[in-house]
Amino acid sequence: MAKRKLLKEIAAEVYGSEQADRFWKRIEIIGDIAVIRKPFGVELEELKPLAEALLRRLPYVKSVWAASSPVEGEFRLRRYTHLAGEKRSWTVYREYGCSFKIDITKVYxxxxxxxxxxxxxxxxxxxxxxxxxxxxxxxxxxxxxxxxxxxxxxxxxxxxxxxxxxxxxxxxxxxxxxxxxxxxxxxxxxxxxxxxxxxxxxxxxxxxxxxxxxxxxxxxxxxxxxxxxxxxxxxxxxxxxxxxxxxxxxxxxxxxxxxxxxxxxxxxxxxxxxxxxxxxxxxxx
Structure with a gap:
């Protein structure tokens, strides 16, 4: 709940409180990578201020990417565009005491x-x-x-x-x-x-x-x-x-x-x- 509140706050700082919900609900943190699922009608350039803000406000985030397509194809993947931070799509994601090496561009x-x-x-x-x-x-x-x-x-x-x-x-x-x-x-x-x-x-x-x-x-x-x-x-x-x-x-x-x-x-x-x-x-x- 605290993370959701913080993401909403960051989005409001960048886009204003009325537009914040269009963006913060589409942010996912996977290991030390933040992924922003691009809202319909929003250009990739418009996401870069949010990406920079995420890097500033979330010390554990080292790289920010935009997911610019729906899940598609035989392997059920999205298209990604690097927005800010390290240009690295590999990370270690942790869930329930388990660790997973993940490349967000190669697996859903x-x-x-x-x-x-x-x-x-x-x-x-x-x-x-x-x-x-x-x-x-x-x-x-x-x-x-x-x-x-x-x-x-x-x-x-x-x-x-x-x-x-x-x-x-x-x-x-x-x-x-x-x-x-x-x-x-x-x-x-x-x-x-x-x-x-x-x-x-x-x-x-x-x-x-x-x-x-x-x-x-x-x-x-x-x-x-x-x-x-x-x-x-x-x-x-x-x-x-x-x-x-x-x-x-x-x-x-x-x-x-x-x-x-x-x-x-x-x-x-x-x-x-x-x-x-x-x-x-x-x-x-």
Whole structure:
């Protein structure tokens, strides 16, 4: 809360109190790097005074970058522009006692997912086998390995750069006995290598979750849990959590699955009336 208040104060100093909300809510601190997600209609040059102010006011920030595109492409990356400080995109990001070497230009990462990382880790029971279908640099997987007692966490990503970071982060956090990094397309890996393997499967890539649901169902070795992340557009008065349940239920019904929905929660806002929602669902054989 104190950090949010300080970011709002810095933005107000640069742009005035009426415009501050357009900027401070779009700042993320990743290790010693500050990232400003460029507001629509704002030129990159307009962000440089804010970048300089962040360097002055936040001694732990050494580099400031603008994220100038949405998350896009096969590897789900943003385009970045350096604004101020060290021209370095590598940093060490820490979450829940774990350390992660990250290059923000080569793997997607958002501190706004930190609560979700912890929430899922608390749900994992001792001895479970977990599959993380879209693991990135390994945050979900490693936090689960460090804070729960899984038998194994199969941690898959298609991005070679993200995979290399994941391998390094597994060693850095000393969870080589728990986390198995796998480079590849998650659907193919489950189909070819991991059928009937897991008690719990994470699907934290909204763009592919519904499409890849058949592979996730094949990955369960019996009754088990799916954590399905979806992007939901909800018109005014419509609960995005309910809409996410409807979207997932329709797909599971098409696949003939027996299931019960345990929870649906908004993870974060990703655009006007657009939310990322996670649905926890228990699937019967």
């Amino acid at each position: 990462i958002s501190p706004r997912l930190s609560y979700e990382h912890q929430r899922i880790a608390r749900l994992v029971k001792p001895g479970e086998v977990v599959i993380n279908m879209y693991a990135g640099a390994g945050l979900f997987s490693i936090i689960i390995a460090k804070h729960s007692q899984p038998e194994k966490v199969y941690s898959i990503d298609i991005n070679p750069e993200a995979y290399q970071m994941m391998v390094e982060n597994v060693k850095l956090n000393r969870v080589e006995d728990k986390v198995v990094p796998i480079l590849g397309d998650a659907a193919k890996v489950l189909e070819e290598r991991l059928q009937h393997t897991a008690d719990r499967i994470l699907m934290p890539l909204p763009e592919l979750a519904l499409e890849h649901l058949p592979y996730a169902l094949k990955g369960l070795r019996g009754p088990g849990w799916l954590h399905v992340y979806l992007h939901v557009f909800a018109e005014k008065g419509i609960d995005p959590r309910r809409k996410a349940i409807e979207m997932l239920s329709k797909r599971l019904d098409e696949l003939g699955a027996q299931y019960r929905v345990e929870l649906s929660r908004v993870v974060r806002t990703v655009g006007p009336r657009r939310s990322q929602v996670v649905v926890d669902v228990y699937v019967e054989p």
